[in-house]
Amino acid sequence: MNKIIYYVNVFFALISVFFMVDASAKDVIKATGILQAYWMPQSDENGQPKSPYIMMRFFETNEKHNKTFYLYESKNSKGVKDYFEENKAENFIKEKFKNIPEEFFKFKEGHVEQYGIITYSGVVILSECDNKQNFVKLNSFISGSTTRYNLQKIESRSGCDSQPYSVMYTIKSNRKDVFLKSRPSEQSENIESKPIDKPLVKVKTVNDEWVYVALYDATMPADMFKIKGYIRTQDLEVAN
Template identity: 35%
Template sequence: MVVAFSCFATERDSSTSIAKNVNKERAALLSYQGVLQAYWLPVWSDDGKKNNPEINIRFFIYEKNKKQWKVINIDNGKHKSAGFDVVSYIKRFFLKLPDDFLKYREGHIEQYGVLTVKDLRTYVECDHKYHDAQSVNFTPKWHKVINIDELESTAGCERYPYIMTYTVRPGNSLRHFKLAPSEQAENGEVIPVNTPISKIKTINENWIYAANYDAHSPGLAGRIRGYINKKDIVPIN
């Protein structure tokens, strides 16, 4: 009788413990409505010759009580160890996926919806408060207008993590952008001396469309723009 009671008590305690753990896990799930952003983070080789970009995901939510946006970085590290396929995630949840996003592995895309996360953590970097978490589920929803620049302005020093900047290759006599992606094209505007160049988009394997770097303009892209051959520039970041 004593043994039977002991087994029953152990089984009951175990069931109670499991139930508590399940409830604890459920309580840790948090859902937010906002904007999911996927972007390519440039990762350059040590010699600066090859870029092996990685897809990162973050979520912007609006806290009405604080009248401010909050940024949650989706923890890809934990996801990768669990077999998380970020490309499949993007194809599944982003209703509009431009071909160039995966083809050239650059830039960013956005999708409005409801994100459910767990393991939410807060940390401070460059005097700005950030959050990271693991994505449990995302429900995409249609939204008329998304002001990306407004969202990104709340991300502190991580406002434009996807931007690629360059400088004219040392010893190169290049002085102008081109009006078209061709060496035979007419010269466009003058490239400001000692000013970085912000990449706007890739045109093909040889040419990009770019602008003068301007810290006060959306996307760090100034008004002086044009085409430039990749062979004439070297990366900064």
């Protein structure tokens, strides 16, 4: 009789464990698409750049769903902490991403993408710039391969800030007659005959003294800006 009671108790214990696992599994969701890691620019109260945050988001790319999920590291009283500890993020990216430009970690700028499958949980919906954004906790990511995709089109579905990694500059107010240069040298030719009078978008860092930039043009996408050149960092202040 005691043996029967024992087996019955074990049976119900196993059932309880099964339902506990099944319930938690229901909270984990799988999605296919593009995982993007990027550096979010930061600046101080004087408009000078400081160390950026590394962040990640995931773009669903199947036919039925095209949501954007912003990944968070942890929850807090204000919502979520949506940037990641650098060393852990770097190890993850180097393990999971196949093509990483040298300057991504060297200068902490830009973005990288990797197609694959994620599982996520802990969905938190927050309102940012009049849009509802989905923040999720990443459980796993399996890298895959895919044909070419239109990143600009995918990013445009993400809301009001489709390219959060972009760095915009203006010329410092105390600088006069600053020109775009054909090479990172004061002795090189000017790209245009007139001084810069528009905002600039960073293309890439050259070294501690120079950056390669494009003249901002609101009529076209960022990757199609036509006028590009080099400029000294000491002439610039961050605008975003």
